[in-house]
Amino acid sequence: MQKVNALKVLMIGNSFSExxxxxMPQIAKSVGMKDFEIGTLMIGGCTLATHFSNSKSxxxxxxxxxxxxxxDCMVIDANKALIxxxxxxxxxxxxxxxASHLSGKEETYNQDLDGMLKYIKEHNPNSKLVWNMxxxxxxxxxxxxxxxxxxxxxxxxxxxxxxxxxxxxGNFFAVSPAGTAIQNGRTSYIGDGFNRDGTHxxxxxxxxxxxxxxxxxxxxYSPYEINxxxxxxxxxxxxxxxxxxDNALKNKYSVTQSKYKSKx
Numbered sequence: 001m002q003k004v005n006a007l008k009v010l011m012i013g014n015s016f017s018e019x020x021x022x023x024m025p026q027i028a029k030s031v032g033m034k035d036f037e038i039g040t041l042m043i044g045g046c047t048l049a050t051h052f053s054n055s056k057s058x059x060x061x062x063x064x065x066x067x068x069x070x071x072d073c074m075v076i077d078a079n080k081a082l083i084x085x086x087x088x089x090x091x092x093x094x095x096x097x098x099a100s101h102l103s104g105k106e107e108t109y110n111q112d113l114d115g116m117l118k119y120i121k122e123h124n125p126n127s128k129l130v131w132n133m134x135x136x137x138x139x140x141x142x143x144x145x146x147x148x149x150x151x152x153x154x155x156x157x158x159x160x161x162x163x164x165x166x167x168x169x170g171n172f173f174a175v176s177p178a179g180t181a182i183q184n185g186r187t188s189y190i191g192d193g194f195n196r197d198g199t200h201x202x203x204x205x206x207x208x209x210x211x212x213x214x215x216x217x218x219x220x221y222s223p224y225e226i227n228x229x230x231x232x233x234x235x236x237x238x239x240x241x242x243x244x245x246d247n248a249l250k251n252k253y254s255v256t257q258s259k260y261k262s263k264x
Contacts, residue, residue: 001220005033009093009218010085010127011040012051012116016100016134018042018065019201020178020210022074023230025067027215030228038074039066041085047099048112055082055119064088086123093218094120095176097132100199101143103179104157109165117171128173131166132214133158133252135182141198151192155183159253176217178210180255181248185209188240188258204232205241212245222246236263 007028011017017040028036041062043050054061064080066088067073096116102108120129136154137143147154158179166172182194182201194206201207208230216223223242233241240260247256 003220004218006035006092007033007215007219008037008089008091009039009095009130009214010037010089010091011042011095011097011132012082012085012120013040013095013097013132014042014046014099015044015200016210017095017097017132018063019207020132020214021065021067023208023211023228024215025074026228026230027212027226030226031219031221033219037067037089037091039064039085039088041080041082045099045101047102048096048108048116051082051096052112052115052119055116058083060084082119083123086120091124091127093130093173094124094127095130095132095214096120097134100134100137101146103134104147104154104161106161106165109161113165113169117169121171129171130214130218131162131172131175133162133175133177133179135179135194135201135210138195138198139192141195143199155179155255163253174217175252176214177248177252178213180252181209181213181244182206183255184244184247184258185240187255188244188260189263190237190240204230205237208233209241209244212241213248216245216249223249236260 024038058081060079060081062080064077064085068075136151139151196202223245229238
Protein backbone atom coordinates (compact mmCIF):
# COMPACT_ATOMS: atom_id res chain seq x y z
CA MET A 1 0.00 0.00 0.00
CA GLN A 2 1.29 3.46 -0.89
CA LYS A 3 1.82 5.74 2.08
CA VAL A 4 -0.64 8.57 2.64
CA ASN A 5 0.03 11.89 4.34
CA ALA A 6 -3.46 12.42 5.72
CA LEU A 7 -5.87 10.31 7.75
CA LYS A 8 -9.45 10.84 8.84
CA VAL A 9 -10.87 7.81 10.64
CA LEU A 10 -14.00 7.39 12.74
CA MET A 11 -14.63 4.28 14.80
CA ILE A 12 -18.14 3.13 15.70
CA GLY A 13 -17.80 0.88 18.67
CA ASN A 14 -17.49 0.58 22.41
CA SER A 15 -14.75 0.61 25.03
CA PHE A 16 -12.58 -1.53 22.74
CA SER A 17 -12.57 1.23 20.13
CA GLU A 18 -11.85 3.71 22.92
CA UNK A 19 -8.83 1.51 23.69
CA UNK A 20 -7.63 1.96 20.11
CA UNK A 21 -7.56 5.71 19.51
CA UNK A 22 -5.69 7.41 22.42
CA UNK A 23 -2.18 7.16 20.94
CA MET A 24 -3.07 7.55 17.29
CA PRO A 25 -2.52 11.34 17.23
CA GLN A 26 1.02 10.93 18.61
CA ILE A 27 1.68 8.10 16.17
CA ALA A 28 0.54 10.33 13.29
CA LYS A 29 2.68 13.23 14.47
CA SER A 30 5.72 10.97 14.75
CA VAL A 31 5.78 10.51 10.97
CA GLY A 32 5.18 14.20 10.31
CA MET A 33 1.49 13.87 9.52
CA LYS A 34 -0.39 17.10 10.16
CA ASP A 35 -3.71 16.49 8.42
CA PHE A 36 -5.55 13.97 10.58
CA GLU A 37 -8.88 13.49 12.34
CA ILE A 38 -9.32 10.58 14.75
CA GLY A 39 -12.41 9.73 16.77
CA THR A 40 -14.78 7.12 18.05
CA LEU A 41 -18.49 7.06 18.76
CA MET A 42 -18.76 4.67 21.66
CA ILE A 43 -21.09 3.14 24.22
CA GLY A 44 -19.60 0.69 26.69
CA GLY A 45 -20.31 -2.91 25.66
CA CYS A 46 -22.30 -1.79 22.63
CA THR A 47 -23.35 -4.51 20.20
CA LEU A 48 -24.12 -4.31 16.50
CA ALA A 49 -27.78 -4.72 17.42
CA THR A 50 -27.72 -1.66 19.67
CA HIS A 51 -25.84 0.42 17.11
CA PHE A 52 -28.44 -0.47 14.49
CA SER A 53 -31.28 0.36 16.87
CA ASN A 54 -29.67 3.72 17.62
CA SER A 55 -29.26 4.45 13.92
CA LYS A 56 -33.02 4.14 13.53
CA SER A 57 -33.98 6.07 16.66
CA UNK A 58 -31.32 8.77 16.56
CA UNK A 59 -30.62 8.14 20.25
CA UNK A 60 -28.14 10.60 21.75
CA UNK A 61 -26.39 8.15 24.04
CA UNK A 62 -22.89 8.03 22.57
CA UNK A 63 -19.67 9.46 23.91
CA UNK A 64 -17.75 11.05 21.04
CA UNK A 65 -14.05 10.66 21.88
CA UNK A 66 -11.98 12.61 19.37
CA UNK A 67 -8.83 14.62 18.76
CA UNK A 68 -9.41 18.33 19.24
CA UNK A 69 -6.88 20.22 17.12
CA UNK A 70 -7.20 23.49 19.01
CA UNK A 71 -6.53 21.85 22.38
CA ASP A 72 -4.11 19.34 20.84
CA CYS A 73 -5.53 16.42 22.81
CA MET A 74 -8.27 13.82 22.86
CA VAL A 75 -11.55 15.04 24.37
CA ILE A 76 -14.99 13.55 25.05
CA ASP A 77 -18.36 15.04 24.18
CA ALA A 78 -21.28 13.19 25.76
CA ASN A 79 -24.87 12.68 24.61
CA LYS A 80 -24.16 12.49 20.90
CA ALA A 81 -26.00 10.62 18.15
CA LEU A 82 -24.36 8.64 15.39
CA ILE A 83 -25.12 11.40 12.92
CA UNK A 84 -23.22 13.92 15.08
CA UNK A 85 -20.03 11.96 14.61
CA UNK A 86 -20.72 11.34 10.95
CA UNK A 87 -21.01 15.06 10.22
CA UNK A 88 -18.00 16.14 12.31
CA UNK A 89 -15.60 15.54 9.43
CA UNK A 90 -15.36 14.08 5.94
CA UNK A 91 -14.08 10.71 7.08
CA UNK A 92 -11.77 8.69 4.82
CA UNK A 93 -12.49 5.55 6.82
CA UNK A 94 -15.20 4.37 9.19
CA UNK A 95 -14.61 1.29 11.29
CA UNK A 96 -17.18 -0.92 12.93
CA UNK A 97 -16.93 -3.86 15.31
CA UNK A 98 -18.99 -6.28 17.34
CA ALA A 99 -19.11 -6.21 21.14
CA SER A 100 -16.22 -8.26 22.49
CA HIS A 101 -18.28 -11.03 24.10
CA LEU A 102 -20.06 -11.65 20.78
CA SER A 103 -17.04 -11.13 18.55
CA GLY A 104 -16.64 -14.86 17.90
CA LYS A 105 -20.34 -15.65 17.56
CA GLU A 106 -21.20 -15.86 13.86
CA GLU A 107 -24.96 -15.81 14.44
CA THR A 108 -24.73 -12.21 15.72
CA TYR A 109 -23.37 -10.97 12.39
CA ASN A 110 -26.82 -10.73 10.86
CA GLN A 111 -29.35 -8.11 9.82
CA ASP A 112 -27.93 -5.74 12.42
CA LEU A 113 -24.61 -5.66 10.57
CA ASP A 114 -26.40 -5.31 7.23
CA GLY A 115 -28.50 -2.46 8.58
CA MET A 116 -25.50 -0.61 9.99
CA LEU A 117 -23.56 -0.94 6.76
CA LYS A 118 -26.51 0.46 4.83
CA TYR A 119 -26.88 3.33 7.30
CA ILE A 120 -23.20 4.23 7.14
CA LYS A 121 -23.14 4.18 3.34
CA GLU A 122 -26.24 6.37 3.16
CA HIS A 123 -24.62 9.08 5.29
CA ASN A 124 -20.97 8.58 4.33
CA PRO A 125 -20.94 7.28 0.75
CA ASN A 126 -17.30 8.23 0.18
CA SER A 127 -15.92 6.63 3.34
CA LYS A 128 -14.22 3.25 3.14
CA LEU A 129 -15.50 0.67 5.60
CA VAL A 130 -13.06 -1.18 7.84
CA TRP A 131 -13.74 -4.00 10.28
CA ASN A 132 -11.96 -3.72 13.63
CA MET A 133 -11.08 -7.26 14.73
CA UNK A 134 -11.05 -7.27 18.53
CA UNK A 135 -8.93 -9.46 20.82
CA UNK A 136 -9.53 -12.47 23.01
CA UNK A 137 -9.83 -12.00 26.75
CA UNK A 138 -6.99 -12.66 29.15
CA UNK A 139 -6.71 -16.17 30.53
CA UNK A 140 -8.82 -16.75 33.61
CA UNK A 141 -11.30 -13.98 32.84
CA UNK A 142 -14.90 -15.01 33.55
CA UNK A 143 -16.09 -13.89 30.12
CA UNK A 144 -14.21 -16.81 28.57
CA UNK A 145 -16.93 -19.15 29.87
CA UNK A 146 -18.79 -18.91 26.58
CA UNK A 147 -15.60 -20.06 24.86
CA UNK A 148 -14.99 -23.04 27.17
CA UNK A 149 -12.69 -20.90 29.33
CA UNK A 150 -10.11 -21.09 26.57
CA UNK A 151 -8.40 -17.95 25.28
CA UNK A 152 -7.24 -19.62 22.06
CA UNK A 153 -10.74 -20.90 21.39
CA UNK A 154 -12.04 -17.34 21.67
CA UNK A 155 -9.29 -16.07 19.39
CA UNK A 156 -9.93 -18.84 16.85
CA UNK A 157 -13.67 -18.14 16.97
CA UNK A 158 -13.03 -14.47 16.25
CA UNK A 159 -10.80 -15.37 13.31
CA UNK A 160 -13.30 -17.83 11.85
CA UNK A 161 -16.15 -15.34 12.24
CA UNK A 162 -14.24 -12.52 10.55
CA UNK A 163 -13.24 -14.80 7.69
CA UNK A 164 -16.77 -16.11 7.20
CA UNK A 165 -18.80 -12.97 7.84
CA UNK A 166 -16.55 -10.01 7.02
CA UNK A 167 -14.08 -11.13 4.38
CA UNK A 168 -17.00 -12.45 2.32
CA UNK A 169 -18.87 -9.15 2.65
CA GLY A 170 -18.06 -6.95 -0.33
CA ASN A 171 -18.72 -3.75 1.61
CA PHE A 172 -15.44 -3.82 3.52
CA PHE A 173 -12.22 -2.21 2.37
CA ALA A 174 -10.03 -3.91 4.98
CA VAL A 175 -9.82 -5.70 8.32
CA SER A 176 -7.70 -4.25 11.13
CA PRO A 177 -6.16 -7.29 12.88
CA ALA A 178 -5.76 -5.89 16.39
CA GLY A 179 -6.84 -9.24 17.84
CA THR A 180 -4.01 -11.03 16.06
CA ALA A 181 -1.48 -8.35 17.02
CA ILE A 182 -2.35 -8.81 20.70
CA GLN A 183 -2.22 -12.59 20.38
CA ASN A 184 1.18 -12.30 18.69
CA GLY A 185 2.43 -10.25 21.60
CA ARG A 186 1.25 -12.89 24.06
CA THR A 187 3.83 -15.28 22.59
CA SER A 188 6.63 -12.97 23.79
CA TYR A 189 8.21 -12.85 27.24
CA ILE A 190 5.35 -10.55 28.28
CA GLY A 191 2.89 -13.42 28.11
CA ASP A 192 -0.69 -12.57 28.98
CA GLY A 193 0.16 -9.07 30.15
CA PHE A 194 -1.68 -6.93 27.62
CA ASN A 195 -4.91 -6.31 29.54
CA ARG A 196 -5.67 -4.15 32.56
CA ASP A 197 -8.78 -5.99 33.73
CA GLY A 198 -9.05 -9.18 31.69
CA THR A 199 -10.79 -7.51 28.76
CA HIS A 200 -9.61 -3.94 28.15
CA UNK A 201 -6.09 -3.26 27.01
CA UNK A 202 -3.30 -2.05 29.25
CA UNK A 203 -3.05 1.73 29.18
CA UNK A 204 0.42 1.71 27.63
CA UNK A 205 1.43 -1.35 25.66
CA UNK A 206 -1.98 -2.82 24.82
CA UNK A 207 -3.56 0.43 23.66
CA UNK A 208 -0.48 1.34 21.68
CA UNK A 209 -0.57 -1.97 19.77
CA UNK A 210 -4.23 -1.60 18.81
CA UNK A 211 -3.76 2.00 17.66
CA UNK A 212 -0.56 1.21 15.79
CA UNK A 213 -2.28 -1.65 13.97
CA UNK A 214 -5.07 0.57 12.69
CA UNK A 215 -2.78 3.46 11.81
CA UNK A 216 -0.33 1.35 9.81
CA UNK A 217 -3.12 -0.53 8.06
CA UNK A 218 -4.76 2.68 6.83
CA UNK A 219 -1.66 4.73 6.00
CA UNK A 220 0.80 2.22 4.58
CA TYR A 221 3.46 3.00 7.17
CA SER A 222 5.50 0.18 8.65
CA PRO A 223 5.39 -0.14 12.45
CA TYR A 224 9.17 0.13 12.34
CA GLU A 225 8.88 3.67 10.95
CA ILE A 226 7.06 4.86 14.06
CA ASN A 227 9.31 6.46 16.68
CA UNK A 228 6.66 7.52 19.20
CA UNK A 229 6.66 5.40 22.36
CA UNK A 230 4.31 5.90 25.33
CA UNK A 231 6.30 6.89 28.42
CA UNK A 232 5.21 3.88 30.48
CA UNK A 233 6.56 1.40 27.90
CA UNK A 234 10.09 0.05 27.99
CA UNK A 235 12.26 -0.14 24.88
CA UNK A 236 11.88 -3.92 24.85
CA UNK A 237 8.09 -3.62 25.02
CA UNK A 238 8.31 -1.14 22.14
CA UNK A 239 10.16 -3.79 20.13
CA UNK A 240 7.51 -6.39 20.95
CA UNK A 241 4.73 -3.99 19.96
CA UNK A 242 6.23 -3.20 16.55
CA UNK A 243 7.00 -6.86 15.86
CA UNK A 244 3.48 -7.95 16.89
CA UNK A 245 1.80 -5.39 14.65
CA ASP A 246 4.09 -6.03 11.69
CA ASN A 247 3.43 -9.77 11.85
CA ALA A 248 -0.32 -9.23 12.22
CA LEU A 249 -0.46 -7.00 9.15
CA LYS A 250 1.45 -9.63 7.17
CA ASN A 251 -0.60 -12.55 8.50
CA LYS A 252 -3.97 -11.44 9.85
CA TYR A 253 -5.54 -14.78 10.63
CA SER A 254 -2.96 -16.79 12.52
CA VAL A 255 -0.53 -16.25 15.36
CA THR A 256 3.13 -15.52 14.62
CA GLN A 257 5.55 -16.42 17.38
CA SER A 258 7.59 -13.56 18.83
CA LYS A 259 11.34 -13.68 18.77
CA TYR A 260 11.43 -11.79 22.07
CA LYS A 261 11.27 -14.67 24.53
CA SER A 262 13.41 -13.08 27.22
CA LYS A 263 13.14 -9.75 29.00
CA UNK A 264 16.94 -9.40 28.95
